[in-house]
Amino acid sequence: MKKYFLLIFTICITLVTFAQKQKSRATLEAEKKRNLQKIAQVKKILSETQKEKESTIGQIKAINQQIENQQNKIELAKEDIELIKVEMAEIEKAQADLFKQLKSLQTEYSETIYRESKNSNKLTKMGFLFSSSSVSELFMRYKYLEQYTENRKHQLLQIKKIGEMLKQRQRTLLEKKITQQNLINIVKIEAKSLEALKEKQNLIVKDLNNKESDLKTELEKSNAALSSLNSVISKAIEKEQNARKVLTTKKVPESRKEKQAEIEEREKKILSERENKKNSKAEVIAEKTENKASRVGNHNFGAQKAKLSWPVDGFVSDKFGVKNHPVLKGLKVDNNGIDIQASPNAAVRAVFEGVVLDISQIPGLNNVVAIQHGDYYTVYANLQNVNVSINQQVNLQQQIGTVAYKDGSPEINFQIWHNFSKLNPEPWLGSK
Known part of the structure; x- marks a missing residue:
């Protein structure tokens, strides 16, 4: 019984470890997918926009992004190779544990068959049953034989199950080795693509360096434009906030008497609405909140x-x-x-x-x-x-x-x- 418990425990640990690695695998695959989408998008936009032979700052920025994406692709492939190494090591360990369990079960089953063959020469099952001294003993011997038969069936079932798991591990291990080799080849190919991109980058930079004076003039214009943008937005925000303060000030009562009268009037209105309609207060608050959000366009942007x-x-x-x-x-x-x-x-x-x-x-x-x-x-x-x-x-x-x-x-x-x-x-x- 202890051996069966150990077997079940081993299988459970293997499954939990596999599930955890699958989670890491899923995360890695998602990152690879996102990076491939980035690469495809940069290529698409470049094909649509960079039809002119003249080098531009926009072109070098796009090439820089291509290089970054390509480097990420190579790094993710290397991460994949390392993850496969870990997965293969765990599969090999699980395989060794299962093989050990299989040998133990096979030995135990062989001993059972051997004992049974020795006993069968001395006493048949029917003889074993009818040699009982009482009906109670006959029943106990019958239950023993029944449990003994079930135990043998269970042993055979466990041996078969472990054998199938071992075959599956061997297939998975082979698939991992093939995938690993394919990834190693991909890294080599992508490294060549990265070098080609860097060569293209150097050519564009060299071409643009010949226009250093023009670039400096463009940079000055760009800085001036960004400074103007900063000033325009700051003034627009300041104007809006000042307008809000003025509006808030106008709504403040000029004296305590006016403020008290306003509070009393509001309380009367609320009491009247409560009498005329159930839940009116909640509806009024909801409506005011909705109108305010619609007016200033807040809608919880910070979240x-x-x-x-x-x-x-x-x-x-x-x-x-x-x-x-x-x-x-x-x-x-x-x-x-x-x-x-x-x-x-x-x-x-x-x-x-x-x-x-x-x-x-x-x-x-x-x-x-x-x-x-x-x-x-x-x-x-x-x-x-x-x-x-x-x-x-x-x-x-x-x-x-x-x-x-x-x-x-x-x-x-x-x-x-x-x-x-x-x-x-x-x-x-x-x-x-």
Whole structure:
């Protein structure tokens, strides 16, 4: 009985370990799938936009993203190889444990058959039964023979089950070895593709370095445009917040007597509504809340981190914050948001419902739309055209314009502000 318990325990541990590894396997496969989607999207947009032979900053940004995705692909493949090594080691250990259990059961079964063959020469089953001294003893001997037969059947069943599990482990192990070898070959192929991308990157950088003077002029214009954008949005937010303060001030009663009268009047109204209709207070509160949310476009924007829809279908070509210029050595560039490259004339959509706070035209960034979501604001810069108007209520994913060209590629600059603080938009965007 102890051997059977040990066998069941071993099988359970094997299954639990397998389930845990499957979870790691599922996570890895999901990451590989997302990375392949990124690679496909960059290739698609590049094929649609980079038809001109002239090198551009937008092109080098896209190539840089391709290199990053390709490096991720290789790293994920290497992780897969390491995970397979762990899986193979566990399969081999489980296989050894099962083989040990099988040998033990086979030995035990052989001993049982041997004992039975020796006893069969001395006394038959019928003789064993009818040699009982009483009916009670006859019954006990019968139950013993019945249990003995069942035990033999159970032994055979366990031997067969373990044998099948061993065969399955051997098949799985072989499949893992084949998969591992295929991944090793894939890493070699992808490494060559990565080298080709880096060579292409070097050629574009070399070509752009010959236009250093032009690039510096463009960088100055770009910095001026971003400074203008920062000023326009800050002023629009300040104006809106001042207007809110004025509105709040006007609503405050001028004297205590007026305030007390207003409170008494409100209490009378509430009592009257309670008498006329059940649950009227809850309905009034719900209606006021809904109207307020609709008016300021709040709708709990702060709880939408990692859930926001993308403003345009594309890939992040320039990240948030300060980093080295992609071509000019020794120069830094700062981004208050993220740049997203997209297909030509791609629709730009509101990432969340809100109210249009401001629409401006800024040289170098074309049209800019700012949408208010309570104390949060989203900014969509470099739009070719605009489909909304100031103070207009916009819905989630409502089109507000189309993407314009910047640095030789269709690209928007997307920002998220919390009052006057600029946030990194990337962690706020959900999966596509």
